[in-house]
Amino acid sequence: MLAALIIVFREVFEAGLIIGIVLAVTGSVPHRNRWIGGGVLAGVAAACLVAAFAGVLSQLFEGMGQELFNAAILGIAVIMLTWHNVWMARHGKEMAGELLAMGQAVAKGSKSLLALAVVVGLAVLREGSEVVLFLYGVAASDGGSALSLLTGGVLGLVLGGAVCLMTYFGLMRIPPRALFATTTVLITLLAAGMAAQAVALLARANWLTSLDRVVWDSAWLLSEDSVPGRTLHTLVGYTDQPTVMQLVIYAAVVLATIVLMRLIRAERKAPAMAAG
Amino acid sequence: MLALTMIRKLAFAALCLAALAPLSAAQAQQAAELQVTYSDGQFQPNELRAPAGKSVAVRIKNLSGKAMEFESHALKVEKVIPAKGEGVVNVRAQKAGRYEFFDEFNEKARGALIVE
Numbered sequence: 001m002l003a004a005l006i007i008v009f010r011e012v013f014e015a016g017l018i019i020g021i022v023l024a025v026t027g028s029v030p031h032r033n034r035w036i037g038g039g040v041l042a043g044v045a046a047a048c049l050v051a052a053f054a055g056v057l058s059q060l061f062e063g064m065g066q067e068l069f070n071a072a073i074l075g076i077a078v079i080m081l082t083w084h085n086v087w088m089a090r091h092g093k094e095m096a097g098e099l100l101a102m103g104q105a106v107a108k109g110s111k112s113l114l115a116l117a118v119v120v121g122l123a124v125l126r127e128g129s130e131v132v133l134f135l136y137g138v139a140a141s142d143g144g145s146a147l148s149l150l151t152g153g154v155l156g157l158v159l160g161g162a163v164c165l166m167t168y169f170g171l172m173r174i175p176p177r178a179l180f181a182t183t184t185v186l187i188t189l190l191a192a193g194m195a196a197q198a199v200a201l202l203a204r205a206n207w208l209t210s211l212d213r214v215v216w217d218s219a220w221l222l223s224e225d226s227v228p229g230r231t232l233h234t235l236v237g238y239t240d241q242p243t244v245m246q247l248v249i250y251a252a253v254v255l256a257t258i259v260l261m262r263l264i265r266a267e268r269k270a271p272a273m274a275a276g
Numbered sequence: 277m278l279a280l281t282m283i284r285k286l287a288f289a290a291l292c293l294a295a296l297a298p299l300s301a302a303q304a305q306q307a308a309e310l311q312v313t314y315s316d317g318q319f320q321p322n323e324l325r326a327p328a329g330k331s332v333a334v335r336i337k338n339l340s341g342k343a344m345e346f347e348s349h350a351l352k353v354e355k356v357i358p359a360k361g362e363g364v365v366n367v368r369a370q371k372a373g374r375y376e377f378f379d380e381f382n383e384k385a386r387g388a389l390i391v392e
Contacts, residue, residue, distance in 0.1 A: 007381060054343065055358040063364045066355060130345065133356060134381050137342035204353065206366050225349045241352065 001152035007134055008156025011127040014234045015043075016160040018123040020167025021190065022116045025084075025183045027172065032113060039117035043124025050125065051132035064205035070126060071205070074198035077122045080115040081191035082257050085184055087112045089261040090268060131157075184261075186235070192253040193237015196246040203243065211245035307331045307366065312387065314346075314357070314379065315339035319387035328372040328391050337362040344385075348377035351389065 019036065026032040050057065050069075057065045091112075131153070138149040174182050202208035219240040223229050232238035237250060310324045310332055317340075326332045336346045338357040346365060347354040353365040370391045379385040 003383065054356055055361050058356065058358060058361065058363050066363075130356060133343040133358075134345075137359070137381060140342065200352070203368070204366055212368065223349075 001148040001155075004134075004138065004149040004152030005156040005159070008131050008153045009159045010156075010230075011131045011134075012157055012160025013127075013163055013230065015120075015123040015127045016163035017167050017231070017234045018190070019120050020164040021171065021183065021186055022120050023164070023168040024171035024179070025187065026113060026116060027179070029113060031110070035110070035113040035117040036120055039120030040124055042117075043121035044128055046121065046125040047128030047132050050129040051136065054129065054133060061205070064207070067201045067205035068207065071198040071201040073122050073126055074194045074201070077119050078191045078195045078198070078253060080119045080122075081187050081194070082253065082260070084112055084115045084119075085187055085191075085257055086260045086264055087115070088180075088184065089264045188254055188257045189236040190234075191257065192250045193233070193235070195253045196237045196239065196242070196250045199243070199246045199249050200239070203245070208245065211248065212243045214241045214243055215247060217241050307333045309333045309335055309364070310389075311335045311337070313337045313339055314344055314385070317379070317382050317385045319377075319379075319385060322387035324387070324389045326367070326370075326389055326391050329369045331369045332367050332389075333364050334367060334389070335362060335364045342381070344382065345380035346377060347380040348375060348389070350375040351377065353377075354380065 019040065022036060023032075026036070054066075057069060059065060061068050135150065135153050138146055138153065171179065171183070199208060203212050217240060222232070222238070222240065224233055224238065224240045229238065229240065239246065242250075308326070308330065310326060312324060312334060313320045314336060315338075324334065334346075334353075336355075336357050338344050338359060338361055341359050343356055343358050345354060345356050346363070351367050351370070353367060355363050355365050357363045367389070370389075372392050373390075375389045375391065377387055377389060
């Protein structure tokens with residue numbers, strides 16, 4: 001039972017962190033629970049679908065279907081997160097300052113909520129398909145032990161939910177004024193880390209083998225498989241053996257976010273804003 | 277507003293291009309392939325050997341009726357292998373040493389890649 005708990009928990013841990021952050025980011029947006037809940041449900045449904053077709057998926061692209069699929073998922077999440085940051089740079093102040101009528105704020109807010117709901121759905125999908133496969137394997141095996149394993153699996157899910165809540169309430173302790181800046185940084189690093197993970201997946205699929213020299217090995221200091229290592233891996237993309245390409249892409253995403261946000265802010269101040 | 281839309285579009289186009297450009301240059305050197313089968317919670321053989329400094333591909337055949345996840349922290353690989361299915365993981369060139377792998381869904385099932 002404990003083994004099942006650990007396996008499931010390890011998979012849902014990452015999704016839990018991400019959902020917690022998204023909940024904190026959207027703290028003041030009306031109807032956010034509906035969107036995020038929708039994202040989770042869509043993610044679970046998609047995870048079941050992916051698990052059901054795991055055999056087909058893994059045969060695609062000369063056996064590299066899983067890697068490429070996951071890399072694509074991460075790529076989309078990176079774009080959604082970056083878009084959210086840029087969008088907030090443009091509309092965040094208006095919304096916080098209640099310059100917009102409530103109805104308008106909802107309409108505008110829902111655009112950004114959709115992006116974040118997609119991120120949540122993708123996070124659940126990515127980790128969830130493995131949970132589904134594991135639990136399915138458990139359920140398919142003989143009776144007695146299956147029940148205890150399933151119990152473990154469910155407890156693992158509950159613990160994942162606890163991680164999500166802890167992340168959320170942890171972030172909510174930050175004063176509202178500082179929260180926006182904090183979550184902007186968090187989301188930028190989250191996106192950069194996901195991009196670096198996507199690079200690793202493409203490298204595994206032999207699709208992106210340039211600049212694949214390992215720059216350093218900090219496993220002795222902080223192993224990627226320890227709990228702090230895993231947490232940092234999810235939050236800021238920590239990896240104990242980054243390649244040159246991973247570092248380049250990581251920096252590129254951070255830089256692109258900063259440049260885009262600056263550009264948009266400059267735009268906001270320009271007279272053209274009246275039309276926007 | 278128009279300028280903004282343009283900037284946004286250009287920026288994203290640039291991002292996408294940057295992301296895609298290296299893909300077109302994708303090359304797959306032929307790597308030596310090692311084989312391992314998995315059944316009854318055991319890898320067969322449970323020790324693989326590979327030369328140091330050369331990338332290898334490991335083909336895993338899962339003969340059992342359950343999905344398994346071939347994983348190695350040391351080699352930085354993880355891959356779900358469906359029931360009665362098979363999969364290949366690419367392992368980049370490694371220094372000499374012993375690199376453990378296991379089934380993440382059943383950690384008692386262990387083996388190692390010995391690079392020498």
